[in-house]
Amino acid sequence: MVGHIKRNEDGSFEVQNLDNHLAGTSLFAKEFAAEFGNEEWGKLIGLWHDFGKYSDEFQDYIKVNSGYEEDDQMRARTDHTSAAAILAKEIYPGLWPPIAYCIAGHHAGLHNWLPEPGVSGDLSDRLKKQEFLEKIRTKIPTELLEKINLNPPIGKPIDPKQMHLWVRMLFSCLVDADFLDTERFMNPESFAKRGKYDSLRELKSRFDLHMTEMSKIAPITTVNSIRSKILKDCVASGNLEPGFFSITVPTGGGKTLSSMAWALVHALKYNKSRIIFAIPYTSIITQTAQIYRSIFGDDNVIEHHSNIDEDTNTQERKQAAENWDAPIVVTTNVQLFESLFANKTSRCRKLHNLVNSIIILDEAQMLPPEFLNPILIILKGLVDNYSISVLLSTATQPALTGKIGGSGQFAFEGIADHSVRELVHDVDELAIDLKRVEIQLPENINEPIDWTSISDELQQHEQVLCIVNTRNQCRELHDLMPEDTLHLSRLMCTAHIMDVIDEIKLRLKENKPVRVISTQLIEAGVDIDFPVVYRAIAGLDSIAQCAGRCNREGKLNKENKLGLMKVFVPSKGTPIGLMRKGADTFKEILINKADNENSLLEPQAFHNYFKLFYSKIDNFDKTDIGDSLWKDAQSMKFQFATAARDFRLIDDKNAQTILVEYKDGNELIQLLKRKGPEPWLMRKLQRYTVSVNERDFAEIQKAGLIVELHGCWIQDYQKLYNQHSGLQLKGKWLEEINII
Secondary structure, X not given: OEEEEEEOOOOOEEEEEHXXXXXXXXXXXXXXXXXXXXXXXXHHHHHHOOHHHHOHHHHHHHHHHOOOOOOOOXXXXXXXXXXXXXHHHHHOOOOHHHHHHHHHOOOOOXXXXXXXXXXXXXXXXXXXXXXXXXXXXXXXXXXXXXXXXXXXXXXXXXXXXXHHHHHHHHHHHHHHHHHHHHHHHHOHHHHHOOOOOOOHHHHHHHHHHHHHHHHHHOOOOHHHHHHHHHHHHHHHHOOOOOOEEEEEOOOOOOHHHHHHHHHHHHHHHOOOOOEEEEXXXXXXXXXXXXXXHHHHOHHHEEEEOOOOOHHHOOHHHHHHHHHOOOOEXXXXXHHHHHHHOOOOHHHHOOHHHHOOOEEEEEOHHHOXXXXXXXXXXXXXXXXXXXXXXXXXXXXXXOOOEOEEOOOOOOOEEOEOOOOEEEOOOOHHHHHHHOOOEEEEOOOOOOOOEOHHHHHHHHOOOOEEEEEOOOHHHHHHHHHOOOOOOEEEOOOOOHHHHHHHHHHHHHHHHOOOOEEEEEOHHHOOOOOOOEOEEEEEOOOHHHHHHHHOOEOOOOHHHHHOOOEEEEEEOEOOOOOOOHHHHHHHHHHHHHHHOOOOHHHOOOHHHHHHHHHHHHHOOOOOOOOOHHHHHOOOHHHOOOEHHHHHHHOOOOOOOOOEEEEOOOOHHHHHHHHHHHXXXXXXXXXXXXXXXXXXXXXXXXXXXXXXXXXXXXXXXXXOOHHHEEOOOEEXXXXXXXXXXXXX
C-alpha cells in the first residue's frame, strides 16, 4: 500500500510504504505526547491517522494523480480521514472522541461536533459514514489494531474547562508528526536542517558574556545601577518552583534583558525546552527579536508574526516558525493566543512545543479585557497541566488574581490569589527610585483643548512626542505642525513605521530637533527617550506607558530635573469603547485620590485602576468561547471551528487591506503582477499593507484609486499613499478628483 509518492527531477518515482508512514508518524507523535504523560495516545493516533489510505479509491487516486500510473482521466480526491474516526468509536468506547477529533481533522482542521451555519464540516456527520470504514476493514494489518491501554488526560483528572486544550495538544502532536514524517520522505534535505540549535546552556553562556560586556561599557548612572539590581533579583528568582510569575518594573528598568536572565536560569534549573516571548505590537517585536538575535545568534531565535521580512528569514527559521521547535521564539499575542484557540493544522502544529516551556507575556496589561476570561483559563491550564511557567511582564501590572469584574454577571475567578510570584524585591521602592517624570494634569480634567493650542505648545519644544487616541486625530494634529514633524499611525504600512522609528532614534541620539505625532502604537515597548511627552487622556496604563518614553535613561535627573509628561483632553473627545472606559476610570481615580498625581506611577495605583476598570467591562468573553469549548466538555462535544472563528484578538472581519507603494513595496507589487501570488512574495508584501474600515475602503474604491489583482487590492494612484504620513483618507486625492 502506498502512503506517498515522490517524483524526482529525472522523472523517476519513489514510493513510501503506507505502513512505514504510519509507523514513523506514530513514533513522532508518541515522543511529542510523552511530554505531557500521554505517549500511548500519541502512538495510537499516529498509527491510525491514515487508515483511510488503505482503500482502493485512495490508492487509485494517489497513483494516477501523481503520474506513477498512467490514465487519461484524473481521479477525484477521496476521504481518507473518516474511517479511523469511526473505528475508534467501535474499539475504544468511552475514549473515542479525542481520537476521532484528531484523526478526522488532521488535514481540514478540528471540526465542530454539531453543524453550524457558516462553518463547514462537523464530526457527528463524519461518524455516520460507515461505508468508509467497511471499505478498509479487512485491509488494515492486524497488528495495527492491537488495543492500547490509554491513560487519563495528562495522566490525571483535569478541569472540564481544560479538556479542549488537551484534545488540541494531541491534535498538535499528530499534525506535526504527520508533517515531519512526510517531509522526511518527500524532502529529506529540508528535514535534515531541522533541530540544529544550540542548547539553552550554551545560550545562557552567551547571555552571561553579553551582560558582562555591557556592564563594562555602561555609564555609571542611577538608572543603570537600579537595572543591575533588578537583574540580580531576576537571576536569584530563577530557582523558584515553576508556575505564575510577575516582573513589575517601571518602564526603562531593563525588563527585556532581566526577564530573559530569569528565564534562562529557570529553564536550566527545571529542564525547560524553550523560551517564548509574546508581545502585543509588531512595532515592539522587531526591536526585541533583534536584541535577542544579537546575543544568541540568528538561527537560535525565530520571529513569528504577520510582518516577518523574508529577506531576514533563513530557511531554518522559516521551518522553525512552522512548529516552534527553536530554543527562543519571539511572537505576538495574536499569534500565541489565536493559535491556542485555533482549529487549523497550520496554527495548531506548534502547540505541543509549548509544553515544558517558559512563556513571557510582555506588556501584560494589554491582554484584551473582552477575551480575558478564556485567556486566563487557558493560561491556568498551561501552567497546571503542561509544565509551563508564565511570566507577566509590565510596568503597569493588571489585577489578574482573585475575583475579576466586581459583582457583575460576567465576573469570574482569575489566577488564584498569592500564586503569582514577583521576581523583583521592593517594587514600591523601585517606583520611587526610578522616578524620572513629572505628570502634569489639566486643572480641569473635563475641560478640552483644541488642536491649534496643542500644536502651539508642542512647537515650543525642540524634542517632543505627542500621542493621541486615533489615527484621524493624529493626522489632524500633524497637519498643524511644521513640515519636519514626524507622523506615526497605522495608516502607514509596517515597513514605513519601522523606518520612522529608526529616524526618531537617530535624531534623538544625535540630539537633533525631533517632533513626533503618533497614535498609541509607540506608547509601549519602543526604546525611545524624549524630554517632553504629551498624551491625550486615556487609561492610567496608557499614560504610564507613555511616561516610559520620557526621560527614559534619567539623563535629566543629573541636572536635578525630571521629564515632563503632560496629559490633555482633546476637543474631539475619546473614542467610545474600551478606550473611553479607560479614560473614564482614570478620571474617577483622580477625583477619588487623596494625594496628587505624583503617586500615579506606583504599583498600588495600577492595581486600583485595573480593579475599577475591570468592574466597568460588560463581558470578559464577548464571543461566548466558553459555550463553544467547555459548556459540553463532559460529553466531549466541542465546537472547535466556531471557537477558532470567534476568538479574534483583532476584530478585522470588516476591515479591508490595501497594498501600498512605499519604497520596495512598489517593486513587490510589480512582481505580484508578473508572477502571481507566490507564498514568499505574499509574506514580503505583508510589510506593505494598510487596513481600513469598510466605509473608507468604499470611498477609495469608488474613486478608482485601487485595483483588484489575485484577490488583493492594490494602490493604483500615486498620491493615495504619502511617503511621510501614509494612506490618505479624504485627502488631496479627493480634492483633485472633485476639481476634475
